[in-house]
Amino acid sequence: MIRILLADDEAMIRAGVRAILGADPELEVIAEAGDGREAVDLAISHHPDVVLLDIRMPKLDGLAAAAEIRKAAPGSAVVMLTTFGEDDYIAKALDVGASGFLLKSGDPRELLAGIHAVAGGAAYLSPKVAQRVITQLAGGQMSRAAAARDRVGALTEREREVLALVGAGLSNAEIAGRLYIVEGTVKAYVSTILTRLGVRNRVQAAIIAYEAGLVA
Known part of the structure; x- marks a missing residue:
């Protein structure tokens, strides 16, 4: 009972x-x-x-x-x-x-x-409440992803490549080795990416890379 x-x-x-x-x-x-x-x-x-x-x-x-x-x-x-x-x-x-x-x-x-x-x-x-919750969650995720894609879309192809590797947690030296460029060039790319995305550090940039789908 x-x-x-x-x-x-x-x-x-x-x-x-x-x-x-x-x-x-x-x-x-x-x-x-x-x-x-x-x-x-x-x-x-x-x-x-x-x-x-x-x-x-x-x-x-x-x-x-x-x-x-x-x-x-x-x-x-x-x-x-x-x-x-x-x-x-x-x-x-x-x-x-x-x-x-x-x-x-x-x-x-x-x-x-x-x-x-x-x-x-x-x-x-209840079904109506569940639908509200699902819509709210999905809508939030989709809106963040869309905003991130818009911001990333303003970058050059090479900058997107660098951002994806930043999002994957690679250091400047590792990115340089992966892309066959010197580390100083990577630093310049990262600085430009942070400025163009309007973020202050690599962590914030990595989050955008993830939300935009650049990182699995």
Whole structure:
């Protein structure tokens, strides 16, 4: 039996969620809280398997309550159940140690699946939330790569060769040997590359080389 603490400041929402959970014989709501502070106290005293937390609650919001619960009752998995699906809420919920993030507007089956998943030690994001996270991560990576390629595109072919070797961690002497040029010429290339990329050191240049795809 999976023991659940349900926390939401709206009694009707709690009743609806309790009804959904009651349809699963393996789930049991052992306590309910109407605010974040009460949720923390009940989690400490009851040690539920899963705590379902609304994000916006009086006295202590769900994110702060989740952080306290994860510290005071680490055996209890936390799932955020909310109508708010903004990216900053998702990121903050994951940062404070929540194992799941579900939207109240989602399919009731998602709620049941999420409870079972986190109770078993896994993480669970509703499909809409998962898509937001994937899009955000992919978008960030792609935008950095595109910016890096634009900056590298301003370099000459030889400068790109030198940058790739800098990104691979080679010293000036090693680059000189690889490209059959003198070390002084490599130093000049590196200085020019740093200036044209607008970076201050080789580490920053190496990062750009990596993001631009010059280094595997």
